[in-house]
Amino acid sequence: MEKESSTLSELQIIEHIQKYLGPSADRSVIKGIGDDCAVLRKNDRECLLITIDTLVEGVHFDLAWHPPFLLGRKTGAVNVSDIAAMGGQPRFALLSLAFPGSAPAWLDDFLAGFHEMLQEHDTHLVGGDTVKSSNDLSISVTIIGEAAEEVICYRSGAETGDLIFVSSTLGDAAAGLALCKTDLPSGDSEKWQQLINAHLDPQPQVQLGKILAQSSLVHAMMDISDGLATDLAHICKESGAGAEIIKGELPVSPQLQSASEKTGKPVLDWVLKGGEDYELLFTVSPDHEQELRNLVLKKTGQEIFCIGRIIEGKGVFLSDGTNRKEVSFQGYDHFND
Structure with missing residues (x-):
């Protein structure tokens, strides 16, 4: 098993473990791996x-x-x-x-x-x-x-036609890591502080998570730790569906855009593949979109961002309105990065 695992991706290793251990027969276990x-x-x-x-x-x-x-x-x-x-x-x-x-x-x-x-x-x-x-x-x-x-919100509840939301801008932590590794120009430290802080000191969204779950409007939810492309693929895999991300709707901070312009590193690399955002990724029916937006704004004062839609089929696709390409599982993988 050890020899085979050395050639597997992180997802494949998890599936390997599931294959050998299987679901628990204990009735107290509602959800395992x-x-x-x-x-x-x-x-x-x-x-x-x-x-x-x-x-x-x-x-x-x-x-x-x-x-x-x-x-x-x-x-x-x-x-x-x-x-x-x-x-x-x-x-x-x-x-x-x-x-x-x-x-x-x-x-x-x-x-x-x-x-x-x-x-x-x-x-x-x-x-x-x-x-x-x-x-x-x-x-x-x-x-x-x-x-x-x-x-309780699971990854497995997304339904075809659901809108896909994220709780804030994406990619800042990945850019912050690059800055810490000196891939970015140091320049004015204050200019890059938001990016650095996103990597060094992430903020878990406990209050928002409870608001979303208790609203009964959210169908599926997880946090973004391995990058949007990979984590959305997890939701799709568990839900038996696909997803389309609209490139122009991805929320990007001005600092991230500035870092991209200065380094030539594509914004999408950080946003889709970077990981460690620890923002929430969730789906909701279009019929309840405005209700959920209003609830979150009232309870927290913050905006949430719609970035795409759950679709039939398999895979996560990025669309710019003209072209569409698959980006499933292109985020961080401990055994391939």
Whole structure:
């Protein structure tokens, strides 16, 4: 199995695991592999949402330019975001740290940032593990959340004709990562600060996730962690449908556009493939579009952006009104990037 897995994509490895383990026969398991969280029945009305993510030095972050405090915040944020993607409230966290040698000098700053992110979302650290690694730092976090069973949003609910929405601009985090790697001109640090912050200190959309889920208007939802092209393909795969993205409707920040113009890096590369946006991606019937827009504006004061439509068939396509090309699963893949 190990030899074969080395040639597989991340999606294929997950499918390989599903093939061997299969669905659980335990009636308390409502959803296992295949969504942002596992969903377990807590009682007649409520469910537990459980998610785990791992960050590895040299793959997800570089201590040369990622301040320990912000790394702690991001470590919490990427896990909390999975709970938000299903409309839940994060409650408890487990933290596992593996680092070479003795405890690093920056550990206190990291823990302070991690604690601050948990506090912002009323989440409590209740345990974990520490071990010595042979080389790089590895951080794993498990978050346990809660939600009423009837409001939980899955990836699998998108329907043909649904409109596709995102909660904010896309691609900033990917551009911020490029800047941290000095692929972008440093110039005026304030000019690029929005992009850098998007990568170093993402903000999970817990409040919005609960509003969307409790509205009963949203058919499918997830967060954008691996890039729009890949994550929308996940929704399509689980829903048995396809999607068309309208190029001209993709929300792009002025800073991202400016970075693209100065570097020659296409905006679409960051928007479609970059990942780590941690914004929400969701679908809604056209009949309820305005109702949902009004609700979100009233509750949060923010705008949401329609970027396309769920279609019959398979695949995710990008359209400019004249031409259409498939972009399915072109985002970040741990085993191909």
